[in-house]
Amino acid sequence: MTSSVAARDSLESRTQSGIAPVFDWFLVAAGAAVIGTLVRAMAFTPVELRQGPAQKIFYVHAPSAWVAFLAFGLVAVAGLLYLWLRDLRLDRFAESSAEVGVVFTTVVLITGPLWGRPVWGTWWTWDARLTLTLFLWFVYAGYLVLRGAIDNQEQRARYSAVLGALGALLIPFIHLSVYMFRTLHPQPIVMKPGAPSLPNEMLVTLLMAFASFTLLYVALLRARYRLSEARSALAHQEGGDA
Amino acid sequence: MPENAGYYHAAYALTATIYAAYAISIWWRGRRVRERLKGTSARD
Numbered sequence: 691m692t693s694s695v696a697a698r699d700s701l702e703s704r705t706q707s708g709i710a711p712v713f714d715w716f717l718v719a720a721g722a723a724v725i726g727t728l729v730r731a732m733a734f735t736p737v738e739l740r741q742g743p744a745q746k747i748f749y750v751h752a753p754s755a756w757v758a759f760l761a762f763g764l765v766a767v768a769g770l771l772y773l774w775l776r777d778l779r780l781d782r783f784a785e786s787s788a789e790v791g792v793v794f795t796t797v798v799l800i801t802g803p804l805w806g807r808p809v810w811g812t813w814w815t816w817d818a819r820l821t822l823t824l825f826l827w828f829v830y831a832g833y834l835v836l837r838g839a840i841d842n843q844e845q846r847a848r849y850s851a852v853l854g855a856l857g858a859l860l861i862p863f864i865h866l867s868v869y870m871f872r873t874l875h876p877q878p879i880v881m882k883p884g885a886p887s888l889p890n891e892m893l894v895t896l897l898m899a900f901a902s903f904t905l906l907y908v909a910l911l912r913a914r915y916r917l918s919e920a921r922s923a924l925a926h927q928e929g930g931d932a
Numbered sequence: 933m934p935e936n937a938g939y940y941h942a943a944y945a946l947t948a949t950i951y952a953a954y955a956i957s958i959w960w961r962g963r964r965v966r967e968r969l970k971g972t973s974a975r976d
Contacts, residue, residue, distance in 0.1 A: 712962035717955065724951070728944055742934035747943040754947070793954045797947050804943040808936035906951065913958045920965040927972045 712916045720909035723902035727895070735895040747805040749895055752880075753903035754797040755823075759861050761791030761907060762830060766858035769851030781847035782922065784854050785837060786914035788830050790907060795827045810874055818871035822864045829857035 731749040738745035768784035771777075802820065803813040814820065833853050840846035863870075868877045880886045880900075886893055 712958055713955075721955075728948070732944070737933065739933055741936075743937040744934070744939045746940045750943060750947045790954075793950065797950055800946055800950070801943045804939045804946075808934065808939050910951075910955065910958070913955070913962075917958055917962045917965065920962060920969065924965050924969050924972065927969065 712913045712920070714912075717909040717913055720902070720905040723905050727898045727902045730898060731895050734891075736889070736891055738892075741809050744805055744808040747801050749899045750903075751798060751801040751805060752896065753899040754794045754801065756900055757903050757907045758791050758794040758798055758826070759865070760904070761787045761794060761911075762826065762854075762858050763861060765791065765830070765833075765854040769854035772847055772851045776844075778843065778847060778922070781851065782915060782918040783911075784851065785834075786911050786918055788833050788850075788854060789914055790910045792827065792830050792834065793910075794903075794907065795823065795830070798823060799827060806874075815874055817873040817875060818867040819864060819873055819875040822860055822867055826857065826860045826864065829853070829860065833857060 727749070731746050735746065735749070737743050765784045765788045768780045768787065772780040772784065802823075806815070807813050833850055836853060837846055837850050840849060865878075867873060868875055879888055880893075880896060888896065
């Protein structure tokens with residue numbers, strides 16, 4: 691088993707010169723797209739009358755949540771594919787996507803209360819969507835801690851693939867929680883059956899935010915994956931597990 | 933209309949800070965790994 695995994699891990703034979711740089715133009719472009727979206731949201735998108743300017747938090751909160759779901763969904767897919775194919779590139783992809791997903795979920799958990807305080811009158815409430823999102827953060831933070839605690843590369847990849855796949859089962863519950871339970875959290879206004887319930891100017895800003903945050907996810911994922919590759923090459927050179 | 937712009941300014945500032953800090957952390961960790969790679973290559 692060990693030899694077959696190693697044989698499929700093309701990186702093992704890489705030298706330092708074969709490792710791509712962590713950052714490139716793609717991250718710069720993604721950063722510029724996000725800044726452009728924030729500028730549009732701040733200066734060129736109308737203020738919602740009932741909620742006031744705090745409603746604009748929505749343009750970073752909802753896209754960050756979408757990206758977190760995408761990131762953890764891909765952790766699950768990559769983990770299941772790893773269990774089938776035993777290709778360590780899939781494990782590195784899952785690790786990278788989980789770390790980026792935890793960062794995006796952190797933003798969701800910070801921006802949510804910043805919107806809740808002025809609109810609901812409270813920073814936090816233990817309703818289904820908020821609580822499940824907090825659990826999601828704990829599951830994938832635990833996933834990263836688990837990876838750091840196991841030295842054996844194959845064992846680490848196998849255990850974390852199972853945890854990564856199981857953790858993603860929370861995602862449909864989080865999305866549907868606003869329909870399944872009595873909750874303070876607003877219902878979806880874009881990712882729902884039927885037309886989005888937003889004025890056009892707000893909808894364009896929101897769609898730009900979804901696109902630019904997704905681009906940022908891809909850029910950070912590429913950078914983080916390259917870091918994993920470099921670590922793997924280093925472990926190979928030092929004669930240990932990555 | 934409620935006066936609550938401070939919350940959204942704080943949210944945008946924190947969002948930008950978290951993503952920028954994470955990007956810098958990847959760059960920093962990458963640099964350390966590369967230095968170690970260089971060290972092991974030089975020893976070989």
